[in-house]
Amino acid sequence: MAPRGSGLDWRGCALATPPGWDWPSAGCPPARPLDMASQLRLRSALALVTGAGSGIGRAVSVRLAKEGATVAACDLDRAAACETVWLLGGQGSEKVAPGGAHTAFQADVSEAGAVRRLLEQVQACFSRPPSVVVSCAGLTRDEFLLRMSEDDWDRVIAVNLKGIFLVTQAAAQALVSSGCRGSIINISSIVGKVGNVGQTNYAASKAGVIGLTQTAARELGRLVRHPWGHGIRCNSVLPGFITTPMTQKVPQKVLDKVIGMIPMGHLGDPEDVADAVTFLASEDSGYITGASVEVTGGLFM
Ligand SMILES: CCCCCCCCCCCCCC(=O)CC(=O)SCCNC(=O)CCNC(=O)[C@H](O)C(C)(C)COP(=O)(O)OP(=O)(O)OC[C@H]1O[C@@H](n2cnc3c(N)ncnc32)[C@H](O)[C@@H]1OP(=O)(O)O
Numbered sequence: 443m444a445p446r447g448s449g450l451d452w453r454g455c456a457l458a459t460p461p462g463w464d465w466p467s468a469g470c471p472p473a474r475p476l477d478m479a480s481q482l483r484l485r486s487a488l489a490l491v492t493g494a495g496s497g498i499g500r501a502v503s504v505r506l507a508k509e510g511a512t513v514a515a516c517d518l519d520r521a522a523a524c525e526t527v528w529l530l531g532g533q534g535s536e537k538v539a540p541g542g543a544h545t546a547f548q549a550d551v552s553e554a555g556a557v558r559r560l561l562e563q564v565q566a567c568f569s570r571p572p573s574v575v576v577s578c579a580g581l582t583r584d585e586f587l588l589r590m591s592e593d594d595w596d597r598v599i600a601v602n603l604k605g606i607f608l609v610t611q612a613a614a615q616a617l618v619s620s621g622c623r624g625s626i627i628n629i630s631s632i633v634g635k636v637g638n639v640g641q642t643n644y645a646a647s648k649a650g651v652i653g654l655t656q657t658a659a660r661e662l663g664r665l666v667r668h669p670w671g672h673g674i675r676c677n678s679v680l681p682g683f684i685t686t687p688m689t690q691k692v693p694q695k696v697l698d699k700v701i702g703m704i705p706m707g708h709l710g711d712p713e714d715v716a717d718a719v720t721f722l723a724s725e726d727s728g729y730i731t732g733a734s735v736e737v738t739g740g741l742f743m
């Protein structure tokens with residue numbers, strides 16, 4: 443183990459420190475430099491958001507951009523991703539984030555080659571890896587267990603679980619090889635905690651996201667040390683019923699039942715989830731990793 447204050451990380455590799463930084467003789471990173479307290483919490487961040495073309499992913503993209511992040515908005519639906527970027531004031535508008543123009547990307551997160559190319563394209567476009575990665579891409583193929591097809595199982599697991607594995611792995615590889623710290627936020631669901639009628643595939647995928655994220659948090663927390671932060675943090679967000687195109691497919695009689703079960707008495711908005719994601723993306727959550735943050739109005743607390 444390299445001695446504290448040596449400027450070397452736990453493997454003896456040089457720490458990525460800002461120019462002119464000198465480790466205090468005590469070796470303990472000093473309190474955060476004053477210039478960290480900026481009015482935009484994500485001023486220098488490059489954020490990759492998957493599923494950015496709709497619902498929660500679009501709301502996350504808007505919120506991160508408001509905090510100063512440059513957003514790489516990725517979706518299976520390129521036109522939808524481009525629409526999100528237009529909303530952010532990216533290509534085609536005069537507003538540009540401090541870190542460069544917001545940009546749309548197309549990729550199917552369930553395909554390894556597509557995810558590899560996505561990270562290559564993002565780094566080629568911005569000359570750095572994304573320091574914030576939010577995986578929102580997901581879908582449902584609801585059916586009772588007794589009737590669920592293998593294809594409905596396979597597709598939901600491929601997108602919702604394998605997709606998050608591929609994106610988390612590719613992003614972490616890029617951050618570690620660049621010596622950069624980061625915050626990875628994976629969108630699970632309260633269904634991953636309690637299950638749900640008609641969703642054996644979806645519930646399994648979302649429960650898997652929680653376990654994947656906790657394990658990634660254990661492995662990545664110390665890989666990259668930084669003068670005023672440590673490693674790559676990985677957290678899950680577990681939304682409840684949020685009003686998006688995904689929930690519009692739910693039979694009204696089910697929606698009527700669930701609203702009565704929510705302590706706060708109403709469905710959530712995508713912006714409610716975006717607020718929690720932004721907190722986890724920022725240094726305000728600098729000592730939080732491996733957490734599962736429920737955004738449910740109290741449903742199934
Ligand atoms: C008392 C229970 C209250 C409901 C609790 C629900 C909690 C769920 C919280 C989820 C929050 C997070 C959501 C999320 O992550 C994003 C999504 O996944 S949105 C999609 C959520 N999907 C569902 O909830 C499944 C909805 N159901 C269906 O799509 C269809 O029912 C299904 C395709 C499974 C079957 O369709 P069909 O054969 O046409 O049967 P019916 O629709 O007529 O239903 C028969 C019967 O079963 C009852 N039922 C169906 N789904 C649910 C359910 N999720 N929870 C409880 N009960 C359900 C339905 O009401 C019918 O009951 P009857 O008494 O016979 O009318």
Ligand SMILES: NC(=O)C1=CN([C@@H]2O[C@H](COP(=O)(O)OP(=O)(O)OC[C@H]3O[C@@H](n4cnc5c(N)ncnc54)[C@H](O)[C@@H]3O)[C@@H](O)[C@H]2O)C=CC1
Nearest residue numbers: 493495496497498518550551579580631681683684686688
């Ligand atoms: N809406 C809700 O109540 C809840 C949603 N969630 C999760 O939040 C995330 C976002 O959901 P919503 O915004 O509600 O859904 P949505 O359907 O509005 O948006 C999902 C987006 O993901 C994209 N997508 C789907 N498959 C993809 C793939 N293979 N590659 C890349 N992009 C893909 C879609 O094109 C779409 O733009 C999902 O992971 C969902 O499971 C979790 C809990 C509750």
